[in-house]
Amino acid sequence: MSPEAAHHPPVQGLAHQFDSLEQQTEATTLGMWVFLVTEVLFFGGLFMVYTVYRTWYPDAFAAASHTLDITLGTINTAVLITSSLTMALAVHSAQLGQRKLIMIFLLATMALGGVFLGIKGVEYYSKFVEHHVPGPSFHFEEPQFAAHAQIFFSLYFLMTGLHALHMIIGFGIMLFMLGWTWKGGITADYYGPIEIAGLYWHFVDIVWIFLFPLLYLLGGRY
Amino acid sequence: MAAHILPKRVYYTIFAILMFCTYLTVQIAFFDLGRLNAIAALAIAAFKATIVILFFMHVKYSTRLTWAVVLGSIFWFGILVALTMGDYLTRPWRMFG
Numbered sequence A: 001m002s003p004e005a006a007h008h009p010p011v012q013g014l015a016h017q018f019d020s021l022e023q024q025t026e027a028t029t030l031g032m033w034v035f036l037v038t039e040v041l042f043f044g045g046l047f048m049v050y051t052v053y054r055t056w057y058p059d060a061f062a063a064a065s066h067t068l069d070i071t072l073g074t075i076n077t078a079v080l081i082t083s084s085l086t087m088a089l090a091v092h093s094a095q096l097g098q099r100k101l102i103m104i105f106l107l108a109t110m111a112l113g114g115v116f117l118g119i120k121g122v123e124y125y126s127k128f129v130e131h132h133v134p135g136p137s138f139h140f141e142e143p144q145f146a147a148h149a150q151i152f153f154s155l156y157f158l159m160t161g162l163h164a165l166h167m168i169i170g171f172g173i174m175l176f177m178l179g180w181t182w183k184g185g186i187t188a189d190y191y192g193p194i195e196i197a198g199l200y201w202h203f204v205d206i207v208w209i210f211l212f213p214l215l216y217l218l219g220g221r222y
Numbered sequence B: 001m002a003a004h005i006l007p008k009r010v011y012y013t014i015f016a017i018l019m020f021c022t023y024l025t026v027q028i029a030f031f032d033l034g035r036l037n038a039i040a041a042l043a044i045a046a047f048k049a050t051i052v053i054l055f056f057m058h059v060k061y062s063t064r065l066t067w068a069v070v071l072g073s074i075f076w077f078g079i080l081v082a083l084t085m086g087d088y089l090t091r092p093w094r095m096f097g
Helices: A021-056 A058-066 A071-096 A099-129 A143-182 A190-216 B008-028 B034-058 B066-087
Strands: none
Touching: A021 A058, A021 A143, A021 A190, A021 B066, A058 A190, A071 A099, A071 A143, A071 A190, A071 B008, A099 A143, A099 A190, A099 B034, A143 A190, A190 B008, A190 B034, B008 B034
8 A cells, every 4th residue: 555545635734633624623623712711821820910900999980980981881882792793604604615604794893893993092091181191290199099999090001902913913823814704715624714713703702701890890880 | 514503593592691691781780789780691691602602603513522611611711710709708807799
């Protein structure tokens, strides 16, 4: 038997170490989840810091949280959830090999991601105008809370900033997937890359699902 | 070959539930429920995250190994929170509230 005969017939997208595309998709999905576990603990450390400081200074945190725009925060949550829907539909289209629909849904996901970042930019801008950015020019309306409100805003900018960085990276991933699909690299059999990109995007959505109530909603709005 | 193709209506249903939960959590924030505010907000967020993981991320239809990894992340985060708060909340010299 010649060595060639032992090889599989060429399958688009199948790496030589896997028996089948199904096995390959399982392995890549698992690998992506292992990466997401590290991301959970990466953000988890910040959520931990938030929890400790919020337990220590609940009144200052409530006062600082109160200054965030709940309307913009809610709109952004809706925008991001909608982008998760379009991402899920992109994966669905990929599983069915509908090239055109994949690209439409990827573009929709990117557009919604862009809207999210735009609204976030508007929110950041108003925080700069109000001198709520930690640093020498920091000013808080209720002086007794100023020192601890600064801790809240440090965490606010760190956590939403890191989240926004993940969105920007996700934007790049979607662009890459768009090109891959455009060139015909994604088929009903080989849809794994879109699925993996989807896992990343949904993870970023989940981070925001927790950031939104912790930063915007627990501020004594009543 | 695709393992498990869900009908589109599953995604639309999950989307509708997520939107409703967002509406609900914002409404609840305007009522003074004391400690329940934080509990309700986190419970709704956890529920939203769970359905995103199960349906949008297809974990409900994934292998057991994937389940183990996903639950592992929650478990390790639980260790982080439990040990850290176990320390900070039991420091008698620290005033809370």
